[in-house]
Amino acid sequence: MDRAPEQSADVTHAVENIVADVRTRGDVALLELTNKFDRRNVASVAELEVSVEQRKAAWDAQPAALRAALEAAAQRIRAYAEHQTIAPFSFTDEHGNQLGQMVTPLDRAGLYVPGGKAAYPSSVLMNAIPAKVAGVREVIMVVPAPGGELNSVVLAAAHLAGVDRVFTVGGAQAVAALAYGTKTIPPVDKIVGPGNAYVAAAKRIVFGQVGIDSIAGPSEIVVICDGKTDPGWIAMDLFSQAEHGEDSQSILLSPDVEFLNRVADAMAKRMSELPREVTVRASLKNRGALIATRGLDEAIALSNQIAPEHLELSVDAPRDWLPKIRHAGAVFLGRHTPEALGDYCAGPNHVLPTSRAARFSNPLGVYEFQKRSSLIECSPKGASELAKIAGAIADAEGLQAHAASARDRL
Amino acid sequence: MDRAPEQSADVTHAVENIVADVRTRGDVALLELTNKFDRRNVASVAELEVSVEQRKAAWDAQPAALRAALEAAAQRIRAYAEHQTIAPFSFTDEHGNQLGQMVTPLDRAGLYVPGGKAAYPSSVLMNAIPAKVAGVREVIMVVPAPGGELNSVVLAAAHLAGVDRVFTVGGAQAVAALAYGTKTIPPVDKIVGPGNAYVAAAKRIVFGQVGIDSIAGPSEIVVICDGKTDPGWIAMDLFSQAEHGEDSQSILLSPDVEFLNRVADAMAKRMSELPREVTVRASLKNRGALIATRGLDEAIALSNQIAPEHLELSVDAPRDWLPKIRHAGAVFLGRHTPEALGDYCAGPNHVLPTSRAARFSNPLGVYEFQKRSSLIECSPKGASELAKIAGAIADAEGLQAHAASARDRL
Structure with missing residues (x-):
């Protein structure tokens, strides 16, 4: 259960130096660090930008079936995001004061996309599309290209999602460049997207x-099953989480012990279907569990304790159980809703709180690319009424200029 | 303009040790650190809890006029907060899949209240009331009592706001106790409230x-004025920000140079009204400015660059200018809306993004004490349709268990 990402002091201090270096020396530092860490050999940061034409060419080069799948996924992610709105509001109090809230998009967002084996085009769609729906003016993507190699499907996804600019930089140096800006890379207002320990330390x-x-x-995934789903399906749902990496977590909770045994058998049998068998086995050994509970209620209580990123309710009448779920990034209801559909194309975002952060944090969405401003407009009479209240409290706090400023409007 | 809180490496490393100590040794470390830093002499953390009765007694001991003012403020803060709702939603796609979003409150929130000179009862109301409106089950307040001294109005406000438990601990050790829990202090899910550099480092x-x-x-405050507001009012509005501390920032922008001179005269004249004159003078010298702009449009452009915590639009027809405001924590519209009214009782929260964070961050509100969960429920036919899309992208990403899990539902 103790899954909060540990912060290594060594990593933190190394990253502090990298961030300070890029902040101070800008493009010069970014270029040096990129040539060094990504084994590049370029003469300017401008050379690290991927042009609109290159992205379009990457898109055109994909097989038609993959393009169609990406387009369908993008359309569904957009449709879901368009339901996410914070309502602006305005109301007038008994004294004629108007109070309200205004919602505006960020000017510029930075999207970090990992390179190498974890370069996923689906992540580009999931991060960029809500930003665009939110009305962000400019979305800037950074993705490292170790040894100059770049995943062409990632570029194709950037084209499809309407990413505005793409730079092949990564690591803590890319995060610092986005945060402070360099001569070539404009500063952004928010940085989203996953990354390794260096990227995480830089974001912090x-x-x-x-x-x-x-x-x-x-x-992470928690699957709660009443024992009536095909054990092979549940086995593969657990595998789909485990194949992400050796530290991924896959937990099945069921009151049906016999069913747990059948799932274990199915896992043994279907393991051979998996090219990533070694990773899956290691992940399940480190972090996997099939747990017999006293009933579905106890399974739910355990899940609330875990506060999982993904929760499958593979049970009859899953909606009946939903009000008992207190913490989960995304809930997959019913036997026909494997988590993998949510990873790609169901519509809701696949960027979800991990490590028990579902207790306090949110799926990435349109809200994360907007911000609210409070609005207050007092009438002369209303100001006078409020000045009495504010004056009394300001006096108690010893803030006399506050009191005087309020009472000027008496 | 360069106002982002600097992180001192010395502070960070000292705080790393404190946090690790409280995390490892719990109450024992918390007690040692509290006795040391706050010059206390208590034998257990339990003795540091302020009982419900003590808080009630503090409330009863306040003058009736102050109680009435605090009650009026609390009622208005609550009324505004009750307008802040994230709509849950649900819709069905063309294949019969149901997609939606569920909103739930945090279980437990921690509220940090500074001790000493900056112990403000209004902050207790502003932090605790939105948590309560959000449905948080338990709100735990920590406030240091240096030398055993505690502001009784702060306790009275905790009583009024319905804070569930109060501990007189502070600093990085209090933040660590709230984050990891000790035997006496339960762990919370989120920590809110202002604090000094050690508190800020611990939160990070x-x-x-x-x-x-x-x-x-x-x-910070930016006042934009068309030159038609009483210069004495504007002077005191600037002072009310400056009296917070020597690093507070007060900026007036106006296209009317003659008006700027009249405000400067009024400032010189009204300065003597202020018990905090030394602080105000230092703040204005360090960070104050009266700036002549070419017009109101240029003033707005400057304000957007500053992204102020507080923005007064002390102009005719302020609503006409509002659509041009891109970043501001709170906007005070019209000559009768001094910022001080918002600090206490207008209704919107006074916890607002500072140091240009209004570019990406929000006023504290009900939203900050809730979290969303995505909901996906596929029909058998709908799952089959989605499995085709997910399978194709999973293949491209080399995640075969994802593809198989999706295709099990074909």
Whole structure:
């Protein structure tokens, strides 16, 4: 259960130096660090930008079936995001004062996309589309290209999602460049997207200078099953989480012990279907569990304790259980809703709180790319009424200029 | 303009040790650190709890006029907060899949209240009431009592706001106790409230283990005036910000140079009204400015660049200018709306983003004490349709268990 990402002091201090270096020396530092860490050999940061034409070419080069799948996923992610609105409001009190709230988009968002084996086009869609729906003026993506290699499907997804600019930089240096800006890379207002321990440490350091989404930990699933779902389906649902990495967590909770045994058998049998068998086995050994509970209520209580990123309710009448769920990033209801559909195309975001952060944090969404402003407009009479209240409390707090400023409007 | 709170490496490393100590040794460390830093001499953390009866007694001991003012403020803060709702939603796609969003409150919130000179009862109301409106089950307040001294109005406000438990601990050790829990202090899910550099550093470190609101910097105001407001009013509005501390920022923008001179005269004249004159003078010298702009449009552009915590639009027809405001924590519209009214009782929260964080961050509100869960429920036919899309993208990402889990439902 103790899954909060640990912060290594060594990593933190190394990243502090990188961030300070990019903040001070800008493009010069960014170029040096990128050439060094990503084994590049370029002469300017401008060379690290991927043009609109290159992204379009990457899109055109994909097989038609994949393009169609990405388009369908993007359309569904957009449709869901369009339901996410914070209502502006305005009301008038008994004294004629108008109180309200205004909602505006961020000017510029930075999207960190990991390179290498974890370069996922679906993440580009999930991060960029809500930003665009929110009305963000400019979305800037950074993705490292170790040794100059870049995943062409990631570029294709950037094209599809309407990302405005793309730079092949990564690591803490890319986060610092987005936070403070360099001559070539404009500063953003918020940085979203997953990354390794260096990226996470950099996000923690620049938090305050810019907004960040969250510190992503390993992926997790809890499956609650009443014992009536095909055991092979549940086995593969657990595998789909485990294949993310050796620290991923897959937990099945069921009151049906016999069913747990059948799932274990199915796991043994279907393991051979998996090219990532070694990763899956290690993940299940480290973090996997099939747990017999006294009933579904106890399973729900355990799940609330875990506050999982993903929760499958593979039970009859799943909606009946939903009011008991207190913490979960995303809930997958019913036997026909495997978590993998949510990863790609159901519509809701696949960027979700991990490591028990579902207790206090949110799926990435349109809200994360907007901000609210409070609005207050007092009538002369209303100001006079409020000045009496404010004056009395300001006096008690010893803030005489506050009291005088209020009472000027008496 | 460069106002982001600087992180001192010395403070960070000292706080890392404090946090680790409280995390490891719990109450024992918390007690030692509290006795040391707050010059206390108590034998257990339990002795540091302020009982319900003590809080009630503090409330009863306040003058009736102050109680009435606090009650009126609390009622207005609550009324505004009750307008803040994230709509849950649900819709069905063309294949019969149901997609939606559920909103639930945090279980437990921690409220940090500074001790000493900046112990403000209004902050207790502003932090606790939205948590209560959000449905948080338990609100735990911590407030240091240096030398055993505690502001009785702060306790009275805790009583009024319905804070559930109060502990007289502070500093990084209090933040660590709230984040990890000790035997006496239960762990919370999110920590809100302002504090000094040690508190800010501790919040940054525990972020991820718990949610935090933001890293608060010095308070700020931008006043935009068309030159037609009483110069004495504007002078006192600027003073009310400056009296917070020497690093507070007060800026007046006006296209009317003659008006700026009249405000400067009024400032010189009204300065003698202020018991905090030394602080106000230092703040204005360090961070104050009266700036002549080419017009109101340029004033708005400057304000958007500053992204102020507080913005007064002391102009004719202020609503006409509102659509041009891109970043501001709270906007005070019209000559009869001094910022001080918002600090206490207008209704909107006075906990607002500082140091340009209004570019990406929010006023504290009900939303900050709730979280969303995504909901996905596929029909058999709908799952089959989605499995085709998910399978194709999972293949491209090399995640075969994802593809198989999706295709099990084909």
